[in-house]
Structures are given as C-alpha cells and as structure tokens.
Amino acid sequence: MIDNDKAVHRTAKRAAAIAAAVALAGMAVTAGSAIAQAEAPKYGGTVEIGSVYPTISALSWDLADWNWKQNYDTGQVYEHLFAADLSKAKRNGGKYAFQADAWLPEDAIRGELAESWKWTDPLTLEVKLRKGVKFPAKPGVMEERELVAEDVVFSYSRQEASAKKIPTYFDHLSKVEARDKHTVVFRFKEFNAEWDYRFGWGYYSGIMPKEVATAGAANWKNVNGTGPFTLTQFVQGNASTYTKNPQYWDSERIGNKDYKLPFVDKVVLRTIKDEATRNTMLRTGKLDIMEGLRWTAVDELKRSAPQLQWSRWLSYTGQYLALRVDTKPFNDIRVRRALNMAINKQEIVKQYYGGNAELFAYPQHPDYVGYYEPLSAMPDNVKELFTYNPDKARKLLAEAGYPKGFTFKVQVCACSPDHMELLPLIAAYLEQVGVRIQIQPMEYGAFLSAMTTKTNAPGYMMNNGHTNPTTTIRKSFVSGQVWNASQWNDPKFDKRVEEAFELRDVGKRQEALRALTREIVAQAPYIWLPTQYVYTAWWPWVKNYGGELRAGAVRPGPIYARLWIDQEMKKKMGF
Known part of the structure; x- marks a missing residue:
C-alpha cells in the first residue's frame, strides 16, 4: 500500500527543492541565454534525449545506404565538410533557430572539417581541410590516424557508386580529387545551387574512413569518425549511446575563453514509441530534453512541470x-x-x-x-x-x-x-x-x-x-x-x-x-x-541550449557537443 501522507510529503519536498534550485539559479535560468552564455561550462554527466524521431530506431549505419535518418544516428560520429554556425543561434543574439530539417542559410554555414574553401574558377571548388583532425583508434577496425583528403574522396566516391543513391544527385560533378594531403578539389560539369548541401552538409555527405567500410559499415560496432562522440552501444528499439571522444578537435568560446568539446560524457538517444510514456519520462526528469511534443501534451506538462523550458516551432x-x-x-x-x-x-x-x-x-x-x-x-x-x-x-x-x-x-x-x-x-x-x-x-x-x-x-x-x-x-x-x-x-x-x-x-x-x-x-x-506546430521542452539544468535541433540535414551532433548538464542544479531540484 502507498502511504498517502508520505507521498504528499515527498511531493511537497520536491516542489520546495525545485523552487529553491530555481531561485539559486537566479538570472541564469530566468533571464535566458545571454546570461547563460556567460556561465562557465561544467564537464561530465549524461544527457538523456527523446529525439525528434522518437518512434523510429536507427535504420542503417552505412552511409552508402542513402538512408534519410543516417545523419541523426551517425552525425555525432561522422563529421561533414560544413555545418551550422551555432554562434548565430537566437540564444546567442543571432537570428536563426536552427530547427529546419535541412536548411542552412548561406550566412549561417561554417567550416567543420573544411578550414576554408574558394572557387578557383566558375566550375572548380577548392576545399582546404583542417590539419590534425584525428580518427580515434577502434579495436578491430583501425588505428588512430589523421583525417586526410583521400578520406573525403573515398566517402564521395563510395556514395556515388552506391546502387541506392538518389538519381541525379551528383550528376553536376565531373570529378573529385585530392590535390594534396589536405586539399580536395571538386570539379563541376555545371553549377548546382545545392552544391554545399549535396556534398558539404546534407543528408549524404558524412566523411567515413575506408577502414570502417572494410570492417563492415553496416555494423554499428564498426562506426568510427572524427566527431565529438563515439557510438558505444545500440539497442534496437530502445536507445543509441554515444560516449565522449577524447580526440575531438573542436572547442567552444564562452565568456572570451575557449573550452574543449564536448562537455557531456554521454549522449543517450531514446527510442520511445508510446507517446504517454515519453511525456511521463520528461515530466519526471528521466529525459533532459524532449525534442518533439504534440500540442495536446503541452498544457498538462506546463502545469505538472512548470520549470520546463519551451520552444514552439512550425514543423519542418x-x-x-x-x-x-x-x-x-x-x-x-x-x-x-x-x-x-x-x-x-x-x-x-x-x-x-x-x-x-x-x-x-x-x-x-x-x-x-x-x-x-x-x-x-x-x-x-x-x-x-x-x-x-x-x-x-x-x-x-x-x-x-x-x-x-x-x-x-x-x-x-x-x-x-x-x-x-x-x-x-x-x-x-x-x-x-x-x-x-x-x-x-x-x-x-x-x-x-x-x-x-x-x-x-x-x-x-x-x-x-x-x-x-x-x-x-x-x-x-x-x-x-x-x-x-x-x-x-x-x-x-x-x-x-x-x-x-x-x-x-x-x-x-x-x-x-x-x-x-x-x-x-x-x-x-x-x-x-x-x-x-511542434514543441521542444528541456529542463533548466540543460545549459548552452535554446531548443536548436539540427546543425545540418537532421544532424544534431554539434548541438549536443556544446550543451552541458548542471548536475548540481539537477540534484537540488530533486532529480
């Protein structure tokens, strides 16, 4: 039997703890992103996410399968030439929400693996790669080594040769070649307005080492890239778990100081087919972020979990x-x-x-x-x-x-x-x-x-x-x-x-x-x-985040790499 008096007491105690934690958080919680940006990041912890595709488990780990969801599943591991410039997010005073499924405005694109790029003539694009970017060692798959131009050529060529590719997708290209160790040249047959999307930051432009293909790219245990996380566990219909890649090259500037990424130790993407279960997991703090909520659930969640932060967006x-x-x-x-x-x-x-x-x-x-x-x-x-x-x-x-x-x-x-x-x-x-x-x-x-x-x-x-x-x-x-x-x-x-x-x-x-x-x-x-309209909700202990969903075509990896969990706040709020 349940002791109702004790249950009521526990509920009241948690409510008081939440109120106290929010008060302690003060301006950082209530004043929004500008203040939050000045906070020093905190390393460690796990972020549990109910994804924007919560009912669909990973469909394929092989980029050559041309699966639309691959960037969501592999985008924490496989990087691209380009990605969203998250410094231009609304929470940073910019004008972009970065919620679109595959739309990056031209002034909101940054180099990821590409350090720079330029048109040397109307039909020739030269891309310079970052030096010192590493593929981590993966037992049974590959030794640690540097990313080089041949990896980009290999990835493109493997995609182009796939029997599953989208017809005409790369027809505008005549040749992709490595000029030297860190320079890739894309030669065009004719200009294509989607050039950056198609091979730079789109659904099918991840950069994968040939060693993964040799070991078997379809096996999740072989997945290995230069991204902020490594794929360490996959349970079909349940969860994908990504662990911090200590070799990751990128950093985040916060308060005029650069911090090595990623901040969290683990990212867990949950597959939860039942809508009511997802909402309960969010309400009880078992999910730190729920990326996609139907409007029918919002009023009740705002009543039962008033500390949740919210973003409302027109579905893409x-x-x-x-x-x-x-x-x-x-x-x-x-x-x-x-x-x-x-x-x-x-x-x-x-x-x-x-x-x-x-x-x-x-x-x-x-x-x-x-x-x-x-x-x-x-x-x-x-x-x-x-x-x-x-x-x-x-x-x-x-x-x-x-x-x-x-x-x-x-x-x-x-x-x-x-x-x-x-x-x-x-x-x-x-x-x-x-x-x-x-x-x-x-x-x-x-x-x-x-x-x-x-x-x-x-x-x-x-x-x-x-x-x-x-x-x-x-x-x-x-x-x-x-x-x-x-x-x-x-x-x-x-x-x-x-x-x-x-x-x-x-x-x-x-x-x-x-x-x-x-x-x-x-x-x-x-x-x-x-x-x-769709809603995204997250708890106030999730920092450096404002409801952004995609930093490329359905790709959240760079977003997850930059958020952190205020574990002290979470504990004080009773979770």
Whole structure:
C-alpha cells in the first residue's frame, strides 16, 4: 500500500527543492541565454534525449545506404565538410533557430572539417581541410590516424557508386580529387545551387574512413569518425549511446575563453514509441530534453512541470495524402482537386489542432524567405484547394465520370499517432462526397519500402521534410525521384527544375522556385494538409541550449557537443 501522507510529503519536498534550485539559479535560468552564455561550462554527466524521431530506431549505419535518418544516428560520429554556425543561434543574439530539417542559410554555414574553401574558377571548388583532425583508434577496425583528403574522396566516391543513391544527385560533378594531403578539389560539369548541401552538409555527405567500410559499415560496432562522440552501444528499439571522444578537435568560446568539446560524457538517444510514456519520462526528469511534443501534451506538462523550458516551432515536416497520378482515377486532375475541396482544412486547423497549425506551409516553409508565398498571394486555382467546397467537389467527380464516388486504399505509418488519428477524420470528409478509403496501417520499414520501391498504394499518407527550398520541389515532383510518392512525371517540369538549379543569381532562382511551387500545388498531386506546430521542452539544468535541433540535414551532433548538464542544479531540484 502507498502511504498517502508520505507521498504528499515527498511531493511537497520536491516542489520546495525545485523552487529553491530555481531561485539559486537566479538570472541564469530566468533571464535566458545571454546570461547563460556567460556561465562557465561544467564537464561530465549524461544527457538523456527523446529525439525528434522518437518512434523510429536507427535504420542503417552505412552511409552508402542513402538512408534519410543516417545523419541523426551517425552525425555525432561522422563529421561533414560544413555545418551550422551555432554562434548565430537566437540564444546567442543571432537570428536563426536552427530547427529546419535541412536548411542552412548561406550566412549561417561554417567550416567543420573544411578550414576554408574558394572557387578557383566558375566550375572548380577548392576545399582546404583542417590539419590534425584525428580518427580515434577502434579495436578491430583501425588505428588512430589523421583525417586526410583521400578520406573525403573515398566517402564521395563510395556514395556515388552506391546502387541506392538518389538519381541525379551528383550528376553536376565531373570529378573529385585530392590535390594534396589536405586539399580536395571538386570539379563541376555545371553549377548546382545545392552544391554545399549535396556534398558539404546534407543528408549524404558524412566523411567515413575506408577502414570502417572494410570492417563492415553496416555494423554499428564498426562506426568510427572524427566527431565529438563515439557510438558505444545500440539497442534496437530502445536507445543509441554515444560516449565522449577524447580526440575531438573542436572547442567552444564562452565568456572570451575557449573550452574543449564536448562537455557531456554521454549522449543517450531514446527510442520511445508510446507517446504517454515519453511525456511521463520528461515530466519526471528521466529525459533532459524532449525534442518533439504534440500540442495536446503541452498544457498538462506546463502545469505538472512548470520549470520546463519551451520552444514552439512550425514543423519542418509537411504532411499530405499523396495520390498516385499514374493510376485511375488520380490521373484526372478534376478528381485530385475535388478531393482537396472535399476536406474542410480550416476546420482541421481550428478543431483538430486547436489552432496549433498553419493551413498552407508546404511544400515551401514560411521561414524560406524569398521562396515562400503565403496563401493570400497565391492564384485562385491554388486558393480554391484550401477552401471547403463539397458541392464543387461532387460536381468535379461527376464530370470525371465518378458521380457515385469510388473506393481507394491509403497506406499510413503506424509510427505516427497524429496520422492514425487524423486519417479517419479525412475519411469522414471524403465520405460526404461518395469517396471511401481503406486504411492500411504499416510498420515504418515496410511503409518506407513501399514508397522507395514505387509499390505504394494509390493513397499514401505521409510526413515529408521540407528539406530546403530547392530540394522540396526536386525530390517530390521530379520524375524518378525516391520521395516522389505521387509518381509525378512531367518532362517539361523536370527541365524547369533543372534550369532553376543552374541559376547562380539568388533572386532569379527564388522567382523560378516560386513559379514551380504555384504550378505543382495547383496540379494537386497530393491532398494538401495543414502543417502543425511542434514543441521542444528541456529542463533548466540543460545549459548552452535554446531548443536548436539540427546543425545540418537532421544532424544534431554539434548541438549536443556544446550543451552541458548542471548536475548540481539537477540534484537540488530533486532529480
């Protein structure tokens, strides 16, 4: 039996301890990042993180598998040529939140393994590597040695030769070569606006030594890079554990003093499929950071754990129901547009999301200044898709030859609680115009495989990263691309995308991407759905952190290397 008096006493004691700790922390906790930045960092301890992908364990450790999540899983270990300049984060007085899944503004990129880089002519880029950067010794894999230019060439060449690579991804390059021990030269066939993203800081640009490939890159026990942490434990469906790399080269300047990184001894990324369990672990201090929380959990957590720090951000993962345009009836634009009009998207924003969503924020994200256009600026044929009009939907269906509607299958990932709840609501709207859906929940691996092998059902409900202003159009709507779930195929559209990528003038490129976005949205290869707001929460003992999520394409390693845990505060708060 539980002694209620003792339980109440323990609760009161912890509350008092929390209040005292917060008072001791004083301005450092309440005044925000400027004060926190002046604190001297504290080394040691473990940071426990519920990731922004909490339901999905690591999918592959081999960079040549071209897995989208690899930078989240390996980015603590494998470094890139470039990374986010975190000194320009909002908590440091800068203008960037560094939350986008794969968008680094040009003025917020720093050299990571690259010490410097320059264009020696319009189609030749020269990259100078940092000297003295070390791969640590890994028993059974490799001896300690310095990173050299041949490692960059090897990593690129292995990616380029992979049967799993994204089509056309490196087609703009003619050759990558080592000029000397610390100089890499990238020779271009033609300019590509995504050059830095594609081989410098993107999803598939990690630098891996050849010794790992020889030992077996798919085995987590062989993973070994120059990053701030080493991978020391992996339990499928449970956690990935990273331990401090004593050989790490980088430092952080705080209060006019340089401190060797990383600060924490360990980073543990938890895989927790149950949402309620994740929230409880955060509330009870078993998680120091929870990177992605649905709005439905926020009010209760703010009541039960008022000391939590918060960041609210518009998701960089758009959501939609892809309609395969290579199958009937979705080869008819009238049907696709009808299904969009049949759904009351304004009501979804207001009632389902409680106002915590934006009606129109995909495929371009509002943060992509110069590329994004609000719905109010869109042409009427786009605005119409976001206006509830079941009568016109029925009329269009009848014109297309479906006066009594039809039935189609929709695949959805069981890993997404939001989609599992939202899809029946969408089904109810569609039934009002005679369209019925058969819902097929799938585990993530099978769900992803269906799309990548182009065997997905006529309807495919998914989240998809905005990525960046150019990739969001290329990966989703250029024929043959992996993430093209609607199987959109328009050679003229493909050509215009290619031409936009070759534009060096940013203003002209933005204009071209705006036009391409307007066109593809009006074609309605998807049922466009609202983009929700997401919350990140962390305890005040997590220092040098302001809710940043990615320092490259879904890559948190440089962020984790710079935060520290005030273990004394944590203890005084009763945790």
